[in-house]
Amino acid sequence: MVLEEVKLENLEKGHILAFGECYKKMIHPSSFEILTPLKEISESLRKKLILICLTASLEETENFEDLKKCLADEIWFILNPELKDFKDDLWARVLAEIVKNSRPYGFFFPATIIGTSLAPRLAGILKLGLCAHVNSLELKDNQIIMARPTYGENVIAKLISKSVPVMATISLGTFPINYKNKEPLIKKVIFPETFSWESKLKIKRFFPTKKKITKLSAAKVIVAGGRGLKNKENFQKLFELAKLLNAEVGATRPVCYEGWAEEERMIGVSGVTVRPKVYIGFGISGALQHTVGMENSEFIIAVNTDKEAPLVKIANVAFITDASILLDILIEKLKTMK
């Protein structure tokens, strides 16, 4: 693929940048998620939305086709063999050069492990403010207003950046991935020969995680359980129900800490943000720290003995009953329907 080349010093200025995470031959889907709110904001500000991708080579990227339909107006690739592995010092220096030369209005990162490592390093190099784990972005009087839970995650704080570019990491799963028909313009940024691609880090060996990553943030139906299920045995019933409904199992923080479920299943401010078509919460009170992670579900069903529980209040339908007993009934009923 022949790309239009642009020298670092000739980059267009004043636009909105989003970090496109290319790692181990994949573009992380969260990079497409963050384009959804940024597209609206960049259009309102009459700025271009530009995805910045650092990688060793284009040919290696397995889901490259997704890039061609993403919401960005342009994609700027920085290609160098030294970018094969994630070395945060080098990657942050590369991005600092991009920022210095393109003087963007904003630079946003998905709150992935790489994004949350890079964004503060970049903000540190450039002496900029950074808003972490944002879960809402809006434009008011031409200013980007970012919201995130704060003070023990009990209140939602709205933040305005005092420095430009506005910088933030955006919580995973907060926004849906949208695509468009028009292909973005893809460019290759040429760095000057004087730029050093050396890193202080030497990667000796790569150990992929053994953990099975749950598909929670992409699930269409989620059955989630909380402390009201009383014990691990009752919680296990959710897996049976999930199988029958082709759903994923989610959990609250206390039950993950109890060891009833793996931490990757935690929904909320300390875990994953989900937006399924149907969310069923069994024995979940609906604390703010949990609901910020699921309130955008299309249809919410709460099962709780307490009709005053906050989750009951935001639910479309609530069953005021014992969660474990209802689980047994549902499983039996669904089994007979198979």
Ligand SMILES: Cc1cc2nc3c(=O)[nH]c(=O)nc-3n(C[C@H](O)[C@H](O)[C@H](O)COP(=O)(O)OP(=O)(O)OC[C@H]3O[C@@H](n4cnc5c(N)ncnc54)[C@H](O)[C@@H]3O)c2cc1C
């Ligand atoms: C900094 C911070 C970050 C946090 N991050 C998260 C997070 O990411 N995700 C998260 O989930 N929490 C998080 N929490 C914890 C959060 O504040 C709540 O404590 C937690 O969500 C409550 O979990 P729960 O609903 O399982 O338990 P509880 O609040 O104890 O609720 C249990 C519910 O079960 C109901 N119940 C009891 N018996 C039955 C029964 N037999 N049948 C049906 N219902 C029954 C009760 O009425 C109650 O509503 C965080 C807290 C802090 C301070």
